[in-house]
Amino acid sequence: MPEFAVFVQGYQRFKSDAYVRQKARYDALASDGQSPPIMIISCCDSRVDPATVFDTTPGQVFALRNVANLVPPYETGGGLHGVSAAIEFGVLGLEVRHIVVLGHAQCGGIKASLDGGDLGEAGYSFIDSWVDIVRPARDKVLASASQDPQRDLELEAIRVSLANLRSFPFIAAREKSGQLKLHGAYFGISDGNLYVLNDKNDSFEVQ
Template identity: 55%
Template sequence: MPEFRQLLEGYRRFRQGSYVEQRQRYDALANKGQAPKVLIIACSDSRVDPTRIFDAEPGQMFVIRNVANLVPPCDPDHSQHSTSAAIEYAVTQLKVHHVVVLGHARCGGIQASLDGTFEDARPGEGGFIGRWMEMIASARDTIRAAAAISPDIDAASALELAAIRMSLANLRSFPFVAQAEAAGELQLQGACFDIADGVLKVLNRETGLFEAVTMEWALDGPPS
């Protein structure tokens, strides 16, 4: 199994290449700590690396990755909440200015939800995945019903976008997120990246539609 050796070879290239080229930036990050102004909530899918998609420099983005880029609702019980803890840290400690929920096309978690792949599965056989994807069960059932009536609907694409909208709504269930947004200190954005054609779509908050990024408005910022 040569995969770990390949990682070490990649590390050597990094140390001899980009690390050297950005040594001054790495030194500053080491001495002063991080101060990213953007939180990205992305999928764990190996094909969707937000630092590549946005051509980001080290220290520019705080990134959370999980199955299907989902945000759970605020639930301050005594369980352990990795995604919620990272959101809390980014918003209350790092004071990020933007939170971006970054979905993507051809998401395996979304397709598994539609297919019911891990429903009633036990831990070790997909049970943790099934439990996690229960968050979008309501949207999934609605889309399944619509697809049954109109088979030409792209159910996977519809659920990918619905999951982003749901995650944005769940973000606002955290009091510290809602307060920062109301104060104008934080903006929430939804976006979806298509692996096949490289197109990024951003949610227009006025129309509620996902619109493809063009070079014209990309330079002036996202739609309001």
């Protein structure tokens, strides 16, 4: 597949350039292990790469990406809890000091929620139930006189994920003791702006 060959060429550029320049860093990360100070939960969307947006280096960010950067509520019942496993390892294993939920403009997962459960007809089996995490927020946005429900739900979904993070007992305990800080952020894509949630007034402020 020629498209993949382009990516292998990209890897070869990385191996002969960025890897060489960062060889000492990679050696230290290999021998000492990783100790990233921050976990970022962001969308799978190809336009929102946290390493690019936050201009980070290897070893700095423990990253979790999923459709619409959502965190499910804490629950230990049956099921394969990939998101909760990553959160558990980030907080209990790596002891990250910050968790950022990074939302973004033009999110397809949020659009799927707004479109309201008709994706099944298009052959999707999983997306509808996944974005159900934000159904109450979606209903609230749709019931409001919102001029921009897509953006309003993208921002509200970040608040929902932060609230769901706080439903994990080990997160609530660490936030209370000051060991862990939670942040909401939103990347505008076309304007390149980063908006960060101000806890004091519950609004997203451009940085």
